[in-house]
Structure formats: C-alpha cells, structure tokens
Amino acid sequence: xxxxxxxxxxxxxxxLTLLMLGPAFLMTGQAEDRSQDQQARQLLAARCAVxxxxxxxxxxxxxxxxxEATVKKMVHWGARLDEAEQAxxxxxxxxxxxxxxxxxxxxxxSTAF
Amino acid sequence: xRSHFGPxxxxxxxxxxxxxxxxxxxxxxLILTFDxxxxxxxxxxxxxxxxxxxxxxxxxxxxxxxxxxRGAVGNAxxxxxxxxxxxxxxxxxxxxxxxxxxxxDRPVAATVPLFVRSxxxxxxxxxxxxxxxxxxGAPLPLLHGAPLRxxxxxxxxxxxxxxxxxxxxxxEEATGYYMETAYRHPIxxxxxxxxxxxxxxxxxxxxxxxxxxxxxxxxxxxxxxxVMVQGVAWTGEGRIVRVDVSTDxxxxxxxxxxxxxxxxxAWRQWQFLWQTQGPGPRTILSRATxxxxxxxxxxxxxxxxxxxxxxxxxxxxxxxxx
Numbered sequence: 001x002x003x004x005x006x007x008x009x010x011x012x013x014x015x016l017t018l019l020m021l022g023p024a025f026l027m028t029g030q031a032e033d034r035s036q037d038q039q040a041r042q043l044l045a046a047r048c049a050v051x052x053x054x055x056x057x058x059x060x061x062x063x064x065x066x067x068e069a070t071v072k073k074m075v076h077w078g079a080r081l082d083e084a085e086q087a088x089x090x091x092x093x094x095x096x097x098x099x100x101x102x103x104x105x106x107x108x109x110s111t112a113f
Numbered sequence: 114x115r116s117h118f119g120p121x122x123x124x125x126x127x128x129x130x131x132x133x134x135x136x137x138x139x140x141x142x143l144i145l146t147f148d149x150x151x152x153x154x155x156x157x158x159x160x161x162x163x164x165x166x167x168x169x170x171x172x173x174x175x176x177x178x179x180x181x182x183r184g185a186v187g188n189a190x191x192x193x194x195x196x197x198x199x200x201x202x203x204x205x206x207x208x209x210x211x212x213x214x215x216x217x218d219r220p221v222a223a224t225v226p227l228f229v230r231s232x233x234x235x236x237x238x239x240x241x242x243x244x245x246x247x248x249x250g251a252p253l254p255l256l257h258g259a260p261l262r263x264x265x266x267x268x269x270x271x272x273x274x275x276x277x278x279x280x281x282x283x284x285e286e287a288t289g290y291y292m293e294t295a296y297r298h299p300i301x302x303x304x305x306x307x308x309x310x311x312x313x314x315x316x317x318x319x320x321x322x323x324x325x326x327x328x329x330x331x332x333x334x335x336x337x338x339x340v341m342v343q344g345v346a347w348t349g350e351g352r353i354v355r356v357d358v359s360t361d362x363x364x365x366x367x368x369x370x371x372x373x374x375x376x377x378x379a380w381r382q383w384q385f386l387w388q389t390q391g392p393g394p395r396t397i398l399s400r401a402t403x404x405x406x407x408x409x410x411x412x413x414x415x416x417x418x419x420x421x422x423x424x425x426x427x428x429x430x431x432x433x434x435x
Contacts, residue, residue, distance in 0.1 A: 077222065078223075
C-alpha cells in the first residue's frame with residue numbers, strides 16, 4: 001500500500017462520514033430547540049402549575065419584556081426559578097405566546113370597524 | 114366563578130366557628146358569629162357582579178391577565194344585612210375614610226400577597242351596600258363567598274370580597290399588591306408603553322354601561338326570515354334606558370324592546386325581532402345607553418390592566434339560504 005492509496009482511503013472515509021453525519025449536523029439546531037422547549041415545558045409544569053393552571057399562561061400574547069416582567073413578578077411571589085431557568089422560560093414564552101401568535105380571540109375588535 | 118386563590122378550607126368558613134371581626138377606627142370593635150347577623154334588618158338587592166377584567170381579551174395591544182371575553186359577569190338577587198347598620202353599631206370615628214375587607218382565602222405560597230381591598234367609607238355607608246349571605250334565595254354557595262361576602266352594587270367585583278372575616282376601618286386606602294398595583298385604572302387616556310404617574314391611577318370602582326348579545330351565538334347559522342336577537346345590558350350606579358341593535362355594520366341602529374322592569378344595579382334583558390335578508394354573513398352589534406346618557410363606545414380606551422372593557426358587542430352569523 002503506497003501513500004496515494006492511503007490518501008484515497010482517507011478521503012473516501014471522510015466523504016462517507018460526512019455523507020452519513022451531514023444531516024445529523026444540520027439537525028442539531030432543531031434538536032437543541034426541541035430540547036430547550038421540552039425543558040421549558042417541564043419547568044412550566046413543575047414550577048408554575050403548582051400554583052395556577054397553565055391555561056392562564058397559554059392564553060397570554062405578550063412581548064418579551066412583558067414576559068420578563070411577569071416571570072420576575074412570579075419569582076418575587078415565590079416561584080422557584082434560578083436565573084438560567086428564568087431565561088429559558090422567558091425565551092420559550094416569548095417564542096410561542098407573543099402578540100403575533102395565533103390569537104386566542106379570533107375577532108380583533110380594534111380593527112373591526 | 115373567579116377568585117384569586119380559590120375557596121378557603123372548609124374549617125375556616127364553617128358557620129359554627131366562623132367569626133366576622135370589625136375593628137380599626139370604630140368606637141366599639143365587634144366580633145360577630147353567623148347567628149349574630151340575624152339581629153340586623155334583612156335586605157335584598159339585585160345586582161350585577163362583574164370582573165373588572167371582563168372583556169380584557171378585546172384590548173389591543175393585548176395585556177397580561179386572564180383573557181376574559183364576555184363570560185366574567187352574572188346577575189343575582191343578594192340578601193343580607195346593610196353594611197351601614199353594622200358600621201353604625203360599631204360607631205365610626207371622625208377620621209374613618211376607608212373600609213378594608215379581607216376574606217378567609219389564602220394563596221398557595223405565603224410569599225404571594227393576600228387579597229385585601231378597601232372601599233371608601235361613603236360606599237360602605239351607602240344603604241344598598243350589603244353583606245350578603247344568600248344568593249337567589251339560597252344560602253350563599255361556597256364559590257360565591259360563603260358564608261358572607263360584600264355586595265357593593267354598581268361596582269366592579271374586586272370590591273365584593275368573598276369569604277369575609279375581617280373588616281378594618283382606616284384613614285387610608287388598604288395597602289398591598291391588590292390595592293396599590295392591581296385593579297388601578299388611569300384617569301386620563303394613555304398609550305401602550307406610557308409611564309403613568311401613580312397619582313394618575315385610581316382604583317377600579319363603578320361599572321360602566323355595557324351590553325351583550327346572548328342569542329344568536331357567535332358563528333351560528335340562522336334561518337332567513339324572523340330571528341330573535343336578545344341579550345342583557347347593565348351599567349354602574351344607574352339603570353339602562355335603551356339598547357339599540359345594528360345589522361349593517363353600524364350604519365343604522367334600531368331600538369330593542371327592554372324586557373320587564375328596570376332596576377338599578379341589575380341587568381336588563383332586551384329583545385329585537387330581526388327580519389333577516391340572506392343568504393350570507395352578517396354582523397349584529399348591540400349598544401346600550403344608561404340614564405346618565407353614557408353610551409357604549411365602539412372600543413374602550415386601552416389601559417395597562419385591561420380593565421373596564423365596554424365596547425359595543427358584536428356577533429357574526431351566517432344567514433342560511435331560504
């Protein structure tokens with residue numbers, strides 16, 4: 001086996017590896033998002049729903065700064081969330097329950113007339 | 114039924130051991146048992162009880178809080194004793210200005226502020242303000258505040274504290290989150306994001322003129338021909354004098370028939386026989402007017418708490434082909 005064969009073998013190996021793992025690399029971002037969402041949902045169940053229903057959260061449509069203020073208020077009132085957990089929760093809430101999300105109330109009265 | 118923390122545990126409101134304490138700026142502090150209430154004259158009042166946030170979901174931009182649409186309101190006959198009679202028995206001191214009300218309900222965590230409210234002494238001494246122990250002739254149900262709640266007719270329900278145990282006469286308004294931060298409303302128009310000075314926020318008190326369409330229901334398909342449109346209307350410390358309906362997006366309005374006798378504080382039913390012309394989608398609007406000339410606006414002024422929504426009610430229906 002000469003040097004050329006070794007190099008060809010290595011190139012084939014890396015090409016194959018890239019072909020196999022490429023989609024997995026592309027998926028990593030989404031998987032991370034899913035995992036973050038899942039963790040945030042677990043926090044909602046474990047730290048928020050101990051005092052009130054999650055309906056109260058899911059019916060809100062708020063910009064990030066209002067979510068930050070709301071989570072801070074809840075921590076002030078005794079919700080057990082450290083800084084990292086608060087940040088994760090705010091990111092999740094601002095991502096899914098923002099003002100442009102599908103409205104809970106389908107008729108927008110302020111623009112109806 | 115809405116409350117901040119849910120009903121108290123049964124032992125805190127058991128009629129056999131329950132007590133109502135009246136203290137603070139009074140000559141003779143009182144502690145009453147449930148049976149003691151029967152020593153006062155019994156009175157009744159029919160009154161709407163409505164959450165201050167009823168209709169909050171219709172404010173734009175959206176505001177935090179329970180996204181009520183229309184359902185956070187009811188109307189009932191309340192029976193009990195005049196709060197005034199109790200206060201006179203105790204004797205108010207000359208510097209008495211506010212009555213603080215607290216119930217037996219408690220939050221899940223001790224770090225959450227208690228639900229404590231106060232009303233000005235003028236409202237507390239109003240002859241129609243009662244401590245109610247019956248609702249529609251039956252003992253006050255648990256979720257409505259058994260054994261005793263305040264009914265401040267014409268005022269929003271945040272004043273009508275349930276599961277009452279402690280009345281305290283004070284010179285100042287009650288302190289705490291539910292008085293100093295929540296249930297406050299700007300006294301002048303504000304825009305989203307405006308910083309509102311504390312002196313420009315006052316407690317939510319009286320209700321304002323409002324109507325709801327109960328039938329036909331939103332999204333329903335109705336026959337071509339005569340269709341009964343009906344609903345209710347109410348206001349704060351006054352009465353409804355007319356309700357108009359529009360079926361052409363507000364271009365023209367027609368008066369409805371007010372049903373029964375009008376009574377202050379109660380809601381009034383109204384009916385309108387609509388000769389539909391279809392087929393196709395239509396929008397029904399209702400607009401109430403009270404005896405002080407207050408008329409429902411198209412939309413209510415935006416405010417950060419999303420309180421006091423009383424925009425014209427609106428139901429979309431589809432008329433079936435004849």
